[in-house]
Amino acid sequence: MYGWIWRxxxxxxxxxxxxxxxxxxxxxxxxxxxxxxWVEPRLPFNDVTVD
Incomplete structure (x- = not known):
């Protein structure tokens, strides 16, 4: 792919x-x-629950 772009x-x-x-x-x-x-709100990293 990079060769194609370069050419x-x-x-x-x-x-x-x-x-x-x-x-x-x-x-x-x-x-x-x-x-x-756009992707950041869809990631579960901030959904921390401690029981």
Missing amino acids: HLPGGTASRTVLSLVLVAAVVALLLFVVFP
Whole structure:
């Protein structure tokens, strides 16, 4: 999969490297600001009961 992405990025090695870093940053931002906040209320880690 990473090879497929690398082959389809335009430009030379330097621009591909910069574009791949931008893609990684975009995926991390999407996870941090959209996916994780959506999933967090659905996780059972805060449901602690002591009898």
